[in-house]
Amino acid sequence: MIHTDMVCPFCGCLCDDIVVETEGNAVVRVDNACTLGTHKLMNASMDRLKGPIMRDGAGWRDATYDEAIEYAAGVLLDADRPLLYGWSSTQGEAQGLGVSMAELLGGVIDSTTSVCHGPSILAIQEVGHPGCTLGQVKNRADLIIYWGCNPTEAHPRHMSRYTTYADGFFLQNSFRERKLIVVDVRKTETASIADEFVQITPGGDYAVFSALRAIVRGRGDVVPPTVAGVTKEQLEKIAEMCKSAKFGAFFFGVGLTMAPGRYKNIRNAIELVDELNRYTKFTLTPLRGHYNVYGSNEVFTWMTGYPYAVDFSRQIAFYNPGETTAVDILARKECDACLIVASDPGAHFPRKCLEHLTSIPTVLIDPARTVTTPLCRCQIPTAVTGIDASGTAYRMDGVPIHVKTFLDLGYPTDTEVIGRIFEKVQEVRHP
Amino acid sequence: MSELLVKNAYVIDPINHIDGEVMDIAVRDGRIVEDVGPKATVIDARGCLTLPGGVDSHTHVCGTKVNFGRYMSPEDMRAGREARRGVKHATSGYSVPTTYANSYRYAVMGYTTLLEGAMAPLEARHTHEEFSATPLQDMMANTLFDGNWGVMNAIRDGDQDRVAEIVGWTLSAVKGFGIKLTNPGGTEAWGFGKNLTCINDEVPNFGVTPIEIIQAMIRACETLRLPHSVHLHCNNLGNPGNYACTLGTFNQIPDLNEKRQTLYATHVQFHSYGGSDWKTFCSKAEPVAYTVNNLPQIVIDMGQVMFGKTTTMTADGPMEFNLYRLHHDKWSNHDVELETGSGIIPVFYRRKNLVNSIMWAIGLELALLVKNPWQCMLTTDNPNGAPFVKYPEIIALLMSKKYRDAEFATVHPDTGSRVVLPALDRELDWNEIAVMTRAGQAKALGITGIGKGHLGLGAEADIAVYPIRVGEVDPAQEYRKVIDAFSRTKYTIKRGRPVTRDGEILVHGENTTIWVDPKMGPGHDISQDTEFVKMFDRYYSVRMSNYPVQDEYLKRSLRMETEAVF
Ligand code: SF4
Numbered sequence: 001m002i003h004t005d006m007v008c009p010f011c012g013c014l015c016d017d018i019v020v021e022t023e024g025n026a027v028v029r030v031d032n033a034c035t036l037g038t039h040k041l042m043n044a045s046m047d048r049l050k051g052p053i054m055r056d057g058a059g060w061r062d063a064t065y066d067e068a069i070e071y072a073a074g075v076l077l078d079a080d081r082p083l084l085y086g087w088s089s090t091q092g093e094a095q096g097l098g099v100s101m102a103e104l105l106g107g108v109i110d111s112t113t114s115v116c117h118g119p120s121i122l123a124i125q126e127v128g129h130p131g132c133t134l135g136q137v138k139n140r141a142d143l144i145i146y147w148g149c150n151p152t153e154a155h156p157r158h159m160s161r162y163t164t165y166a167d168g169f170f171l172q173n174s175f176r177e178r179k180l181i182v183v184d185v186r187k188t189e190t191a192s193i194a195d196e197f198v199q200i201t202p203g204g205d206y207a208v209f210s211a212l213r214a215i216v217r218g219r220g221d222v223v224p225p226t227v228a229g230v231t232k233e234q235l236e237k238i239a240e241m242c243k244s245a246k247f248g249a250f251f252f253g254v255g256l257t258m259a260p261g262r263y264k265n266i267r268n269a270i271e272l273v274d275e276l277n278r279y280t281k282f283t284l285t286p287l288r289g290h291y292n293v294y295g296s297n298e299v300f301t302w303m304t305g306y307p308y309a310v311d312f313s314r315q316i317a318f319y320n321p322g323e324t325t326a327v328d329i330l331a332r333k334e335c336d337a338c339l340i341v342a343s344d345p346g347a348h349f350p351r352k353c354l355e356h357l358t359s360i361p362t363v364l365i366d367p368a369r370t371v372t373t374p375l376c377r378c379q380i381p382t383a384v385t386g387i388d389a390s391g392t393a394y395r396m397d398g399v400p401i402h403v404k405t406f407l408d409l410g411y412p413t414d415t416e417v418i419g420r421i422f423e424k425v426q427e428v429r430h431p
Numbered sequence: 432m433s434e435l436l437v438k439n440a441y442v443i444d445p446i447n448h449i450d451g452e453v454m455d456i457a458v459r460d461g462r463i464v465e466d467v468g469p470k471a472t473v474i475d476a477r478g479c480l481t482l483p484g485g486v487d488s489h490t491h492v493c494g495t496k497v498n499f500g501r502y503m504s505p506e507d508m509r510a511g512r513e514a515r516r517g518v519k520h521a522t523s524g525y526s527v528p529t530t531y532a533n534s535y536r537y538a539v540m541g542y543t544t545l546l547e548g549a550m551a552p553l554e555a556r557h558t559h560e561e562f563s564a565t566p567l568q569d570m571m572a573n574t575l576f577d578g579n580w581g582v583m584n585a586i587r588d589g590d591q592d593r594v595a596e597i598v599g600w601t602l603s604a605v606k607g608f609g610i611k612l613t614n615p616g617g618t619e620a621w622g623f624g625k626n627l628t629c630i631n632d633e634v635p636n637f638g639v640t641p642i643e644i645i646q647a648m649i650r651a652c653e654t655l656r657l658p659h660s661v662h663l664h665c666n667n668l669g670n671p672g673n674y675a676c677t678l679g680t681f682n683q684i685p686d687l688n689e690k691r692q693t694l695y696a697t698h699v700q701f702h703s704y705g706g707s708d709w710k711t712f713c714s715k716a717e718p719v720a721y722t723v724n725n726l727p728q729i730v731i732d733m734g735q736v737m738f739g740k741t742t743t744m745t746a747d748g749p750m751e752f753n754l755y756r757l758h759h760d761k762w763s764n765h766d767v768e769l770e771t772g773s774g775i776i777p778v779f780y781r782r783k784n785l786v787n788s789i790m791w792a793i794g795l796e797l798a799l800l801v802k803n804p805w806q807c808m809l810t811t812d813n814p815n816g817a818p819f820v821k822y823p824e825i826i827a828l829l830m831s832k833k834y835r836d837a838e839f840a841t842v843h844p845d846t847g848s849r850v851v852l853p854a855l856d857r858e859l860d861w862n863e864i865a866v867m868t869r870a871g872q873a874k875a876l877g878i879t880g881i882g883k884g885h886l887g888l889g890a891e892a893d894i895a896v897y898p899i900r901v902g903e904v905d906p907a908q909e910y911r912k913v914i915d916a917f918s919r920t921k922y923t924i925k926r927g928r929p930v931t932r933d934g935e936i937l938v939h940g941e942n943t944t945i946w947v948d949p950k951m952g953p954g955h956d957i958s959q960d961t962e963f964v965k966m967f968d969r970y971y972s973v974r975m976s977n978y979p980v981q982d983e984y985l986k987r988s989l990r991m992e993t994e995a996v997f
Pocket of ligand 1: 033
């Protein structure tokens with residue numbers, strides 16, 4: 001069977017033109033997706049856990065869904081300060097239930113945002129965000145900047161769908177008509193096709209932004225001959241390219257958000273874009289990694305007022321990144337139970353945090369064994385959104401997309417499993 | 432079967448010409464009926480002003496830009512924080528509160544139906560998701576067409592049928608309610624950082640003018656038999672001297688519909704400015720109101736500004752950037768491909784600021800100078816002029832000259848020479864307030880037929896019971912009592928079920944989303960048109976098949992089907 005216009009549930013590009021061919025419950029062919037997407041979709045039914053597993057002494061034993069759900073609810077109800085973490089690779093509906101459950105439990109809910117684009121959000125909260133949908137970029141942008149990111153490898157179709165190779169209304173031959181600037185600390189694949197590659201010394205982003213702002217403002221006289229390894233000449237050239245573009249689109253990744261200076265870098269980038277809007281049109285977009293990490297920010301925000309790291313222990317929504325973020329809570333050994341949904345902190349968190357995870361009852365909701373599995377006491381496999389579960393996801397530019405299914409493997413969805421845990425919690429802790 | 436009897440209510444129901452009658456209201460299964468049995472739940476409304484549930488025909492409570500307003504404003508969230516309690520979720524926020532906070536606060540003020548003023552079609556799913564987290568009001572979404580490429584191309588080609596076909600298809604696809612035009616053409620110009628000054632400027636690259644867009648959309652609206660008229664945010668918002676553009680627009684609006692207005696002009700306060708710059712800035716509410724008085728085909732809403740902190744948000748992207756350059760606080764912008772744009776900035780309206788003081792006066796002047804209350808709705812363009820929680824104060828200002836004078840004494844001392852407010856003696860009565868806050872709004876939206884905005888037999892039992900004895904309170908003198916009463920109902924009843932009592936939230940409700948599905952007949956299905964499909968394929972960043980909002984996004988859905996007549 002051929003399924004057209006499917007949505008790839010891998011990265012924040014959320015490509016929605018994927019063609020998947022299935023025979024029974026096997027995927028035999030995937031068209032249009034990049035290698036990352038194809039790999040995820042082709043292996044749709046592989047490596048999945050058959051059913052829930054629970055710790056049994058040093059090993060594992062199989063459990064029923066009822067048993068695992070009962071266990072998860074019990075663990076959360078017993079805890080004084082439960083942490084509900086993850087949420088970036090699941091559907092919006094599950095995220096919403098997660099927020100309601102955290103609220104009722106008086107727990108903390110956080111998404112993987114706090115270890116990727118959290119700093120971008122802090123900057124946006126200070127100075128705002130001049131952005132647009134990706135179709136605006138595709139139709140209008142004659143200048144693209146990628147800063148601290150490598151879309152060729154992390155968002156492989158970003159350039160063909162939305163930027164360098166995407167023809168648009170005002171650019172019929174985009175590859176010739178668009179200019180590409182890449183800024184990075186090393187020469188990446190993306191940098192190799194740039195019209196202008198700017199190599200800055202690690203940690204130099206903030207200074208480079210400041211220099212560019214000064215030049216754009218007409219105060220190039222204060223800029224020294226080189227800034228973080230970049231010559232003034234090149235900075236002037238880039239500033240001129242930006243000012244003379246009809247529409248510039250600036251994209252940045254964790255290479256900028258997690259570099260020294262963190263959220264200050266982004267703040268400086270946004271203020272540069274603000275400044276450029278006095279001369280021409282310029283927009284800025286964080287390249288979000290997981291396909292629905294932005295969705296978690298959206299859902300958390302309309303329900304609680306804050307995009308991530310929301311602490312309900314005072315019965316109100318309290319937010320203070322650095323205090324209420326998952327890594328900090330784990331590092332301080334504050335939480336006494338953890339529910340991890342659709343993410344893999346085992347592969348990303350500091351050792352100290354992981355040690356704490358192993359010392360408390362940690363439940364993982366994830367389709368496959370991951371690096372986080374050994375840290376947990378119980379894992380509940382679920383359907384994968386975009387493969388055997390449908391739901392809502394938000395693209396990196398905020399466009400909400402309905403993610404569809406093409407297989408039925410009989411697994412419950414994240415929404416179903418979390419919904420059932422939540423029902424058990426509600427039985428004990430009535431609203 | 433559920434039955435409810437609201438006894439001894441002092442009822443004002445302008446649509447049914449009831450103006451202060453003490454009566455019982457019987458409700459069965461969510462609708463108003465002749466009478467109910469002895470087992471009905473009884474609510475004693477003795478002496479209480481009882482009105483149909485409030486309707487807000489222009490507010491911003493759900494959707495991409497509202498949520499981005501929250502996202503960028505943790506400082507706003509720290510205000511309005513309330514703990515979870517009973518069925519009530521925790522709330523945050525003052526000017527852009529969370530969905531729950533919006534819903535609770537509106538409910539406590541007696542509002543049961545809300546129209547989200549601006550939904551970008553491409554991002555409609557988001558608006559509907561937030562609607563499903565807005566438990567206590569029925570919701571509608573006006574759909575943005577101000578910079579729609581398909582529409583502008585059809586207008587340029589002189590193909591009026593095509594305009595209607597695109598609008599009809601889009602409304603059905605995104606489950607929208609009516610047509611919204613925000614700075615028509617200007618948002619497209621903003622795609623390359625430009626704007627238009629008024630209705631005769633040409634939209635760059637599209638060869639059409641705003642007035643052509645407005646008139647073509649008005650004709651399309653009538654072709655599609657939409658319940659609501661075109662809902663227009665005029666060009667040149669917020670600039671000194673813009674009243675001329677507003678009048679120029681109003682004077683070119685035909686009168687095409689006997690049942691309702693042909694144009695709903697929104698937040699007209701922001702469009703009634705005289706002077707040639709900020710130094711000579713003054714009120715032009717008089718000429719604007721006189722024009723409205725002479726044009727029954729136009730209904731306006733005030734867009735009242737109230738002093739204090741708020742967040743402005745509009746699809747008018749270039750206007751927000753200009754404001755940002757004045758305020759220098761923070762600025763967000765979000766342009767939507769082939770359709771529209773938007774901007775957000777926080778503002779603080781100050782009494783000490785002359786321009787802000789004049790703005791405050793203009794909204795009140797409009798409401799007092801427009802003779803017919805059915806032509807002027809009470810709004811703040813929430814949260815642009817002020818958060819909606821300020822409505823009770825606005826009601827009191829309109830009912831009491833004494834209160835207006837007292838407030839006027841606190842604004843910038845030069846305001847007097849720039850406005851006419853101190854000379855206006857009119858004090859609105861209860862009936863007029865009822866028109867401006869529910870009956871008139873429901874009529875303007877075209878939803879009285881589905882039982883909104885009135886308490887007649889068969890109407891939706893959306894009822895607001897306010898703790899104030901109309902005969903015993905003189906609103907002109909005791910305006911504090913008016914503010915208190917309108918701030919908190921004794922009961923708000925939604926679909927026959929009490930949802931709040933004395934400010935307490937009683938239930939976790941479920942709203943109905945009201946949307947319009949125009950049936951266009953064979954030969955008018957634009958989704959089969961090769962040119963339209965080609966435009967979609969080439970220029971949108973989502974596939975056409977992934978664009979429509981699935982039914983599952985609407986928990987309860989009320990589809991208003993219309994038959995287009997080409
Ligand atoms: S770019 Fe991202 S969303 Fe698109 S196919 Fe590749 S992994 Fe999937």
